[in-house]
Amino acid sequence: MNAPEHYSDALSRSELFAGISPKMLKDILGRGIHVQLKPGEKLFHEGEHADRCYLVIKGRLKLSKLHEQGKEIIIRYIDPGAIAAAIAVFKGKRYPVTATATGAVEIVGWDRDTMINLISSYGQLAVNLLQFTIDRIEELQNRFLELSAEQVERRIARALLRIMRQSGLKTGEGVEIEFKLSRQDLADYTGTTIYTVSRTLSSWGKKGWVKSGRQRIVITDPHALVGFSENN
Amino acid sequence: MNAPEHYSDALSRSELFAGISPKMLKDILGRGIHVQLKPGEKLFHEGEHADRCYLVIKGRLKLSKLHEQGKEIIIRYIDPGAIAAAIAVFKGKRYPVTATATGAVEIVGWDRDTMINLISSYGQLAVNLLQFTIDRIEELQNRFLELSAEQVERRIARALLRIMRQSGLKTGEGVEIEFKLSRQDLADYTGTTIYTVSRTLSSWGKKGWVKSGRQRIVITDPHALVGFSENN
DNA sequence: CGACGCATTGACAGGGCTCAATTTAAGTGG
DNA sequence: CCACTTAAATTGAGCCCTGTCAATGCGTCG
Numbered sequence: 001m002n003a004p005e006h007y008s009d010a011l012s013r014s015e016l017f018a019g020i021s022p023k024m025l026k027d028i029l030g031r032g033i034h035v036q037l038k039p040g041e042k043l044f045h046e047g048e049h050a051d052r053c054y055l056v057i058k059g060r061l062k063l064s065k066l067h068e069q070g071k072e073i074i075i076r077y078i079d080p081g082a083i084a085a086a087i088a089v090f091k092g093k094r095y096p097v098t099a100t101a102t103g104a105v106e107i108v109g110w111d112r113d114t115m116i117n118l119i120s121s122y123g124q125l126a127v128n129l130l131q132f133t134i135d136r137i138e139e140l141q142n143r144f145l146e147l148s149a150e151q152v153e154r155r156i157a158r159a160l161l162r163i164m165r166q167s168g169l170k171t172g173e174g175v176e177i178e179f180k181l182s183r184q185d186l187a188d189y190t191g192t193t194i195y196t197v198s199r200t201l202s203s204w205g206k207k208g209w210v211k212s213g214r215q216r217i218v219i220t221d222p223h224a225l226v227g228f229s230e231n232n
Numbered sequence: 233m234n235a236p237e238h239y240s241d242a243l244s245r246s247e248l249f250a251g252i253s254p255k256m257l258k259d260i261l262g263r264g265i266h267v268q269l270k271p272g273e274k275l276f277h278e279g280e281h282a283d284r285c286y287l288v289i290k291g292r293l294k295l296s297k298l299h300e301q302g303k304e305i306i307i308r309y310i311d312p313g314a315i316a317a318a319i320a321v322f323k324g325k326r327y328p329v330t331a332t333a334t335g336a337v338e339i340v341g342w343d344r345d346t347m348i349n350l351i352s353s354y355g356q357l358a359v360n361l362l363q364f365t366i367d368r369i370e371e372l373q374n375r376f377l378e379l380s381a382e383q384v385e386r387r388i389a390r391a392l393l394r395i396m397r398q399s400g401l402k403t404g405e406g407v408e409i410e411f412k413l414s415r416q417d418l419a420d421y422t423g424t425t426i427y428t429v430s431r432t433l434s435s436w437g438k439k440g441w442v443k444s445g446r447q448r449i450v451i452t453d454p455h456a457l458v459g460f461s462e463n464n
Numbered sequence: 465c466g467a468c469g470c471a472t473t474g475a476c477a478g479g480g481c482t483c484a485a486t487t488t489a490a491g492t493g494g
Numbered sequence: 495c496c497a498c499t500t501a502a503a504t505t506g507a508g509c510c511c512t513g514t515c516a517a518t519g520c521g522t523c524g
Contacts, residue, residue, distance in 0.1 A: 145297045
């Protein structure tokens, strides 16, 4: 298998493969399987046996957990270059979350044996994996604190800024979230309802902080939003 | 240094040292430093440089994060045999949380170099550490889901049950939480206020589910509490 | 015994959820 | 390219859960 051109872009951004030479990368990529996902398609379900981990090449995965009565909570989004289920795959455990494609998604997957093999071949991988895990725990702890200590509007502000930093695209109007992000998604991400999100974005729209339409959000005044999320 | 008698008890319960022979344990313990903490004393603060990780021998550590305006959130409690800051110490990062002694606490600490040394000497340690990390992430994700999807009363029920399973002591009356746990603690753990916790425990008291006093909680009917936390 | 910290309880208000009714926008097929 | 369908978003009204504030009770410890 020969890696297509656009792989290098995702890989160069990857936290997991930082500090690994192009030659090694080629080897690593060659050992994975290539998968394409349609919008909304699920890559794996919460509770399933974790037999593979995946690197996102193009598009975005949404990691979420489901609660009884259909309420969903979004744990995080996985951008190109980032990896999903890297930790779960090691222990042959079950996936603790569900992964869904937002838009068309391209990924590379490795099974458990291959991963263990790779780790022992490339020491840097283990270090990166540890770093990655630490970051995940910290991110979760931070969001946990926010969720319990802050009011909804501020949580939405922080969420939007976090997503903007991860997946923002500078345009003439401001910074646009470069994937489809509905009110429902934001609500699930911040632990609120679509109604509150809608009202909030509405009010920010009037202030000129954001422009938002159907599954599309542009932050026109990031500075103001940061101020709001921190001050007062 | 010769390990005191009661060390073996904590160690035998330890997730981290599972599958490691007594002889090796003696070596590992000998390389750590022994620390005693007074009630309320802080072992490390959020943001400080993470220069050591610790195994709890006796008593309990409380891991928490602070929000502006003094609001605190409890991430978890660390019982005898469990370890704190194990991951943070590796990357020479800062502690993401604050550790406080609840009651008198005895711990053993290892610095970064020693930990790295130990890991390379005892392969099982690395595996255990990974397992431990996975468990931490899952626990956080679960609580995150609860926090965003469930009402306060049910969150308190779940919290109490979780703490009971971890640190419960069967007595004639029922299962008693074996360390001082104030209304404030429960509130910080569940993301609510002492007033709501107090009202809730009061009402459960009338139903005969719990008996609670000053920093002391006994679950007299665990079954009923489980039912409440899951049903409806 | 007095003082301090923890816990309880009541009254009140408000943030945000629920529900229902529209409006808007994006497909889709003829 | 336009009607039609369908999903997403908006907006208003009402209310309930839970946070806030204040007063009081009670257990513990010096």
